[in-house]
Amino acid sequence: MCGLVGLFDTREERPVGRALLEAMNDRLYHRGPDGSGTHLEPGLGLGHRRLAIIDLDGGDQPLFSEDGSVAVVYNGEIYNFRELAEQLRNRGYRFRTRCDTEVIVHAWREWGKDCVHRFRGMFAFAVWDRAHRTVFLARDRIGIKPLHYAVLEDGTLAFASELKALLLHPGLSRELDYRAVEEYFAYGYIPDPKTILKGVHKLPPGHRLTVRRGAPVPAPEPYWDVPFSDGGTAPDERAAGEELGGYLAEAVSIRRIADVPVGAFLSGGVDSSAVVAMLAQADDEPVRTCSISFGDPRFNEASHAAHVAERYGTDHSVQEVNPQDFDLVDRLAGIYDEPFADSSAMPTYRVCEQARKRVTVALSGDGGDENFAGYRRYRWHLHEEGVRRHVPQALRGPLFGSLAAVYPKLNRAPRIFRAKATLESVSRPSLEAYLDNMGVVPDSIRARLFTPRFRQALQGYHAAEVLRGHAENAPEHPLSQVQYLDMKTYLPGDILTKVDRASMANSLEVRVPVLDHHFVEWAAGLPPELKYHRGEGKYLFKKAMRPHLPDEVLYRRKMGFAVPLDEWFRGPLRDKVREALLGPILQDTGIFRREALEGLLEQHQSGKWDHSAVLWSLLMFAAFLRQLEKEPVVAREELHGDYATP
Template identity: 45%
Template sequence: MCGVAGIFHAFRPAPPDLASLRAMADLMSHRGPDGDGFHVEPHVGLAHRRLAIVDLAGGAQPMATADGNVVISFNGEIYNHVALRRELTGLGHRFRSNSDTESILLGWREWGVDVLRRLDGMFAFALWDAEQGQLLLARDRLGEKPMHLARLPDGGWVFASEIAALLAVRGVSDRIDPAAVDDFLALGYVPDPGTIYADIRTLRPAHALLLRRDEEVAVEICYWTAPTRAASPPSDPAAELAARLGQAVRDRLMADVPLGSFLSGGLDSGSVTAMAAAATQGLSTFTIGFEGASDERGVAAQVAWRLGTRHHAIAGQADYVGMAGQQAAVFGQPFGDHSAVPTMAVCALARRHVKVALSGDGGDEVFAGYRRHRFHSLADGVRRMLPPGLRRHVIGGLAAAYPAMHGAPRWLRARSTLTELSLDSALGYYRMVCKMQAQTRRELFSARARVGLDGHDPSARFVALMDCCDPDDPLLQAQYADLHTYLPGDILTKLDRTSMAVSLETRPPLLAHGLVEWGLALPAGLKLRQGVGKRVLREAMASRLPPAVLHGAKQGFAATIGPQFRAQSQALRVRLTGEAMQDCGLFDIQALTRLVDAHAAGQGDHSQALWQLLVMEGFLRGRGRERIPAEAALVRS
């Protein structure tokens, strides 16, 4: 796990500015505290920050082939590098190190861009071939590792693992994109390929960008796609899943440094930890709990005792009002998932003992574990029984007439349910994942911002994605949408940035791409049955985990922030009506005041919206240029 940065000029033969490369690398020192490296030649400059995990002595980067013609700056891990090494050696290539990075270099020499399809791992890298005059920027299939890029005023390109590094280069614009602000308020993150900045883009997962010397046009390549239809069911799906997950975990135990596992008390992290404990001795596990609904330390301790791990657990308290202002320093742009706070805390706990940690991320997306999957499947069944006109006009009319009841349990919030039923399938699912509905967002924006947003609709990407899938499989449609939006935009962004902030490498075995392909293509009944998600995973782990994990309700990894925001309503009001929010011209300050007051008075739970707005305010104060503060990972214990 490392930091990658670089500059490329297609038409300028002079080497890029080394000082700019150093500045970019310096801003990502947390991603690679074990050393840095630079390579500069005509047209291209590469920078690297190293977190040494594999081949500690021989894996320094940027790494070049023996003749110096191909150079790479690489972030991630290639789990099948031993098999690739064997194959490439048989084809006549000679390796000079034990690093997985070298398998990409020599794989490029043998297969060109097709090397991407042979890599099993998480990665983002920049590879320069001086002989061919080509620069390849690539990102892994699911988006575990990041890559951002921007054009310079003189036509050059600049790229890096983190947005803040790009802003260190003179000429990179920090102009805010109002449509991205709308996306952020709607979803809680800015979806790929956008960023909060109008002129900075994100390379999409499973994509590569090929830049050529003396050519203006960049060629974008998609080298992998997820299944869009279910396949025939396996003869013994639970046994096959156990075997596949076991192999994925064993692959991800590859390290020359101490390794552990997160253990939240849930099914996903418990499954990964159980497989890891069976494959290695003395596994360390890590849990953080917050008093109340999100404290799963007791269940996690049961699992740790059963598996015989070296368990580390702490209790924590977090000042969410204060932490909101630090999110932009960690993420480089607004990020609205407040579970990032405890996630960073458990990463900091793990980093005291290990350098690599396995995580359970991805299980909900691959095996249909979210409550919204269940609700969407039920709603779609009802939609199919009702004529479109009846749904849109009659049920839509009932929804408009029903009281909102925002704070009530979902089964009492008939207005939400009726509204979702009145919409077509994709729009109904988008409404479930939306953090802040369109009317609320429009009321918070200033009149000028509303005019600029005319025609922008965050739901459009969900409609396009779900249209790619089998129309008779609404569950797969929802999973496919999650895989291309929420997973890379929220879950994996959170995992990468919070772990890298404390120099910890994290690996999610449930996102091994072969396992993802297999899991998504399962018939819906093996994933969701009788209102219970992840059925096949529960069956696969039945003999390995206690009933409290197998049958417990999903709790999530976030403390309740509503009461804290009510208690600190004055501080919220000061922050949200202050200079940063006024000067940006994006928001109606009176509307922000009304939202704070409504939450303080108990007129609905607006904690998610307030958290996102606090994060936005913190971003506007610093524009994501701050260094990550040393206290950012601290949760009072």
């Protein structure tokens, strides 16, 4: 795993400043502490930080073709690189290393932009083709690895693994994107392709971008999508279960390739336990597993993890997380670079920190809920869709909206008794309702929270536009539709971002076998009833894992990976959250109504309502603004300078 940066003059061949390029590269030290490399030539600068995983003595980057005409900087792992190397050798290409990086160079020369179709793995990379005066950027199909880019006013294309490297560029505007702010408070993260800053973009998953000097910079081009197929005859359940087990075992097996210690996260949930079971059965040595425990039994899965560890004889390590572990609050802003409101980033950081003491590569179970319909919100969505599809919106809106208005708000009661929320949800169109069900700050609170000036600046823009855009390509079945939407938004924007930044902050590579694109494509072709069946999510996945895992792991209630925010904001973080929300850092933005902030605080800290998710999102936004003020900028005189002759 690594970090990359680049500067490309899209208009002419002005020299790139060495000091600027090296400063940008050094900002990504945490992503690659094992080595550093830069290359400059007229109109181009490439930088790379290396975390050595395969071919420890070779594979330094930027890596060039033999004739020096093609170079690559790359972050990720291509698991089928040996097979591709053999194909390319048969076509006359010569290899000087044993690493997957060189495969990208020759694959580009052989197949051009279609090389991405050959790669199996997680990746973000930039290819420089001198003969064609072209920079080619690509990101893996699922979005496991990040890539940010911006086209600056002077025609420079700047790109980097993380936003913090781009922030050093004196030509980069730090103006907030108000639409991204609206999206952040709705989703708890900023979905691709936006970032919090105007003019800076994330290359979306499954996209590529070809930029030629002297030509306008085009929009990114999609090269892959999740191929959901809801029709056809359902396969034999037993045979499908065996096939699922085979896919998972193979996806785990190919992710064992490394020249450094490999282990796995073990939370005690279904997905991580399944990955550990497959890994343990494929390895002769005890698997090194890591988990964390919480003092609060509502969040503690340590006993279930220990059960799986004992069954498979893993070399298991458990670290207890301090229930008052809020020292990370301010650090998270520096790790994520933009507002990020998933509080499970805190325990995720801690488990990565623990794992790095024992391994350099860790396998995780991320992606199982999206692939096999494991989220509880899918159940409620299907129930609500049953009503929506039988009652027209023209009747449903007024009827259920009126009922919701008179029903008491019982937000601390179990979901089954919170009819007000259900009635409000059913009264809305499907996508807006799903956003409110899975989002962080509901529409009703955002309406009170934002100032009239800010709402005017949005010009009617609503965060649901993100889902509407993706829904144009989504399957028709209501379950497959929300799975598809989550794979386009929540999975890359929240889950994979959380793991990438937390792991890379600890110089740890995390691999996700459940998101192997072959496995994802196979799962997408299953009928919905094999994923969600009679109230049970992950139906086929759990049945397929029964020979490998006990029922008390497979069929227990899902716990999640959360922290006790509600108690924190009434106790040890009471003053901190009040200071952050009512202090000048938020007030000076002109985005938030002070009386709304005071109301949220009073309702939460008095115990009347649980606004912990809303308050956390505001706390993280304030932490981001403080961090942005402190971000350094390279002096403008370092923008251009001497360059090395290639």
